[in-house]
Amino acid sequence: MTVLPDAATSRAVLIGTSRYDHIEQLPVVANNLRALAATLCAPHTWGLAPQHCTVIENPQDPVEVLDAVRAAAEQATDTLLVYFAGHSLVEPRRGELVLGLTGSLRQRSYTGLPYGTLRDVMSDGRAGRRVMLLDCCLSGETPGFVDGIEAVVDRAELDGACLLAAAPDSSFAFAPPGEPHTAFTGELLRLLNEGVPGGPQLLDLDTVYGQVYAAMGAKGRTPPHKRDRGGIAGGIALARNTAPVMPGFGPTPPPYAPGAGAPLPPPPYAPGQAPPPYGPGQAAPPYDPGQAPLPYAPGQAPPPPPAPPAWPPGFAPAQAPGSGAPGNRRLLIRSAVAAAVVAGLLAAGIPLVNSWTDDDSPKKPVAKPTPTATSTPTKKAPAPGPGDATKGVVNASKVKGGTLKFVGRSDADSWDPQRSYYGFAWNFSRYFTRQLVTYAPKPGKDSTELVPDLATSKAEVSGDGKTYTYTLRDGITWEDGSPITSEDVKYGIERAWAPDVISGGPAYLKQVLDPGGKYKGPYKDDKLGLKAIATPDSKTIVFHLAEPNGDFEHMLAMPAGSPVPSSKDTKAKYTEHPFSSGPYKFGSYAPNKSLELVRNTEWNQSSDPVRAALPDRITVDFVSNDSTRGQQLLAGAYDVDLEPASLPKDASARAVNSPLKNHLDDPYTLGLRYLALPRTVKPLDNIHCRKAIVYGTDRRSVQTALGGPVGGGEIAPNMLPPGIEGADPSDDPYDVLANDGKADISKAKKELKACGKPGGFRTTLAVRTGNSDDLTTAQALQSSLKSVGITIAIQQIEFSQYYRTVGSPSTVKKKGYGIIIGRWLPDFPTGQGFLQPLADGRFILPTGNYNFAQLDDKSINGLFDDAIAEQDPQKAGKIYAQINKKISDTAGYVPLFFQKGYAWRGTRLTNVYTTDAYSGSYDFASLGVSP
Known part of the structure; x- marks a missing residue:
């Protein structure tokens, strides 16, 4: 221990x-x-x-x-x-x-x-x-x-x-x-x-x-x-560990009342974004970073970094500003116990030396290819253009063979499906894990459709929405040829109830199946297992939810819903070689260096309608140096980056201004950058003062400061990004798009008069010390609001204390933080996953709060109940559209941008398209390589 x-x-x-x-x-x-x-x-x-x-x-x-x-x-x-x-x-x-x-x-x-x-x-x-x-x-x-x-x-x-x-x-x-x-x-x-x-x-x-x-x-x-x-x-x-347990959220919690116990906090931040600074911990002595002065005083910001290049003319998909084609973690590594450790952490300035290999000689170094020699496809075909993979399938093909070469900035938090929380790991793990249901192999928003995987069909759901029944397919097998059973699925899910061994993954299934936390996990139970999951026979599995939840199948589609055979469970070491249920299995793995997948010869294509399984071999090299990784992607040493829309800036600058731009895509990441206006801070307790900030914010200047439509993202007229059911890019209650993202000074001044502050007012904006994007945003916002008479004082909060501070409503009120900068991504692409942590009043917590605006509207809370209980995604989407409009009406949030980024589409790749289900990443399970 x-x-x-x-x-x-x-x-x-x-x-x-x-x-x-x-x-x-x-x-x-x-x-x-x-x-x-x-x-x-x-x-x-x-x-x-x-x-x-x-x-x-x-x-x-x-x-x-x-x-x-x-x-x-x-x-x-x-x-x-x-x-x-x-x-x-x-x-x-x-x-x-x-x-x-x-x-x-x-x-x-x-x-x-x-x-x-x-x-x-x-x-x-x-x-x-x-x-x-x-x-x-x-x-x-x-x-x-x-x-x-x-x-x-x-x-x-x-x-x-x-x-x-x-x-x-x-x-x-x-x-x-x-x-x-x-x-x-x-x-x-x-x-x-x-x-x-x-x-x-x-x-x-x-x-x-x-x-x-x-x-x-x-x-x-x-x-x-x-x-x-x-x-x-x-x-x-x-x-x-001073932090509180951060479980996923399931059924809507009861209203918080003093003495009645706080509701459960919202889930951790989503995959698809790298894990953010961790949320506030429990009350502990405040961390003092020391007395050395910062190189700039509070209220000032360093000059913004050089902006990434803008898309060249004709590059971005034709669309109105703020609209467009839909597009689209936690880290705990555990080892055994022993006596002596020497741990050295060297921040040593030596660039990593990497070589790349051809398909037939994986370990034999070859001459470094020049960009011009390897950036041109070997076969002539209609040339794909910039952004094409965000619109449909590029280089469609069914040809099998070759080696698909990935490169990543970092290794996964864990390859154990029950412990993984990185977005790229969720996407990549489909090569060697399967679930009862998964996301459709389709481009864009269509990818958020759930389809059967191990199961013969989606669930048979009871009339009360609490019971989900599945039947497993014929011919589904493990990498040793043994059949995958319902007991394997149940056991795999049960592993999440052993946080002392299997830690770090999402907790949604625990919340909907065992909200009281009574089950002790498969390593401590009486071998009867979790009562909420029944396995009447080897091919049938039944889930009994505590409350209806229309997104339950989205939770099962996460890697946490993967089967694991109890006989192959190596517990904390399972990440080193997960037992494969998919078309590939681990060939070799050197943590933080490389990973190789080879074909699982026991996998049966007829039992898997989702995975194309085109390459013979899949390799991943972990190259932490951004410049090196970007150069090697453009040179053809690798086909694709593990992380979505994350081509390094220097490589982006080179590609966007050359013919290489034809291999760039600009997907939405399903993320939102926003401002929260806490209603407990005067004068923002007055809706008209909040609306003055909404109208007075020059989103265009902030976007430009952050790098334009790709670096900053597309201007957002409302809170619900493209790719989520219920999103409506034309919903523009404050005429943000009509004004091209610029401030409406006239309307802002009218709102100031209505709130009794005709001459303006002062408030404080909280930012993280050393976060250049936040400081740049704050600086641009400070300038735009000054033009309408609103004076912003920028308060820098030590990085380690930021979420502890802004996540405490009492501290926010005491400090007078009238504006808080935030970013958000969902763990699953629905309104529950995106909006509920931000806008359900029953999620306001004394610590660990993510509802920064402190919205607590009974009509909004009730609509969340209705949407979550709804089984039909389209009907639920209509309810989330109503919620989105009501959030806008409160002026509690100022949406800034729907976030985007550059992705590199390697010249050898086939079947390439972006998927909203995985944060705008390419659909890894469909990719192939040209011979």
Whole structure:
């Protein structure tokens, strides 16, 4: 089991070099030391005594450091933790890591502290467990070194130990401008202080690694790598988990009343967007990032980054602004328990060295192809154009064979279907998992239709909407040829009830099938299983819901609804080789490096009407460097990116201004960027003051500042994005599209008079410190509202505290946050998945609140009840359209953009189209490659 080290018999040594005599200064390292020491000593995390946490700032001599570590190693009998942050370099002849001291010289490894010596001193102590955290920046200080970060990591690891490594490629990435901490340590501090909603009680090193990996990858920063020879990091915790459990939401909760218990919080953020900063945790001592001043004062913002290129003339689909063709996670990694761990996290500036291979020689390096040599299809055909895959199928084909080559910025949070929460993992997992029902292999909005998969048909639903019955198909088999049974489906779903082992996935099925949380999971039950699921025979499965929910089959279509045979359940290690029910199975997997799928010869095409299964082989390489990944996509080294609409900016700029633009698509991601206007903050308790902001917001200027129609997204006239049943792009109650997204100053001033503020008013806008998009939005909004007399003060909130702050209605009211910037994606493409967490008053929580506008309208709440109980998607969609209009009427939200992005469509790809069911990604299960 995972244990928190005994604070009384553990020691920590925190080392940091922020001031240098001869090389670039790193002032934020001083912030790191203060904040990390405070965090480790805080009662809500680890609770070390201050005298047991030694801080060494700006060491000048290696002996100074080694003596302190040696003393701590002799005192600690439980756990010894050593942390270092600062410049480092790699000695090019031996590839050894050297840590920088204040007097270190550029390219002079002998003037630093050899990492190996520090490691040896740690190893000589009495501690049963050892943890090393290295947050280092190389930033080009190692000429002649060609092995790459992988070699450094390999040399740094120890037998029976876990090594974690991150590799930013510059000092800019190591310490991003405007942020109070280095990139890695900032995420570590946020995690330890905010916790992991829905995660384990103790944050073990696997969980810490996974969460930091996800957060850094989501921001386009190089996430850490991992080496774990003994698989032992899951037994050592760094802190208590301060966050509340974040279950998915199911039946509408009862109204919240003091003393009656709070309703369940809404679900975690959706797949299709990288996992956002985690929601507010339970009340805990506030995290203080340190006293070092920010490079800009509150209320100011740094200059916005260069805008991504706009679509060239004729590129974007012809449509009115804000309308258009429809288009369209959680991270916990668990390992076994053991005695000793050394975990090093290196933020080392060495670009990854990657080679690519041809289909017949997967391991043999070949010459790097030039873009002009590989970007032209080998067969002449009517040339597809830009954006074509958002309109229909490009390069339709039934030809089988070849290798389909994916590239991804990061590995999945988990390949275990019950633990996965990344959007790209949900899409990709259909290669090796099946569900009772799944999404139709059709382009655009049509893809959100549910179709039978393992089942012979969609469910037979009882008259009261509470009982769903399925019959399994003939000929469905596992990768060993054994039949897939109803018991396998039930067992797979039951695994989600074992959060101490199977953690991190969505909780919707738990909420609709067991809202009281009585079932203890398959590893602790009496072998009778979850009573809400019955299996009368091997081919029949029956679900009994606590309350009717018309979206129940959407919940079953998630990977969490996949079958797992109990005899093949390796529990926490299932992610390493999920047992396949689909057309492909795991061939090889090196976490954070590569994944290979090969054909599952026991899969029967006649039993699977959904998956085309065209390639003979599917490979994935994980390339964290954005520039490298983008270049290799354009050069033809890879066919497609794992993540939807996420072509790196430099590659987008190159492609959009060249003939390569014909291979770009611009799908909707089903996401919305918006402003929330809390009704408890004066004068926004007056609807006319809220409407003044609605009319006074210049969406066009904000869109331009964020990069135009693709970088910023299409201007949104209402809250419901294209791709969701009930969405109506012509619903424009405030004439946003009629005014081309510009502010209506005349109407805004009329609303100011109506709310008794003819001269305007002041309010505060809350943004996350260091989030350039939010700061850019705030700056543009500040300018546009000033023209109507509304003065905006921009209040920057420390990244780790943002959702804890804005998710507390009492704090929002006390601080006077009249405007909150938000972004939202649904876990499933329905009005319940998108609108209910934002607008149902029964979801307003004292902490962990996502209804930022604090809408609590009885008519809206009642309509949610009606829509959720409705079995017909079209009828439910009409109700959600009514809800959408009523939300607009409240002026509680200001929708800004329906988000879009650039996607690269490789020249070899066949059967290419975007799918709204998976956030505008290409439908992976249909893809093939031309010979």
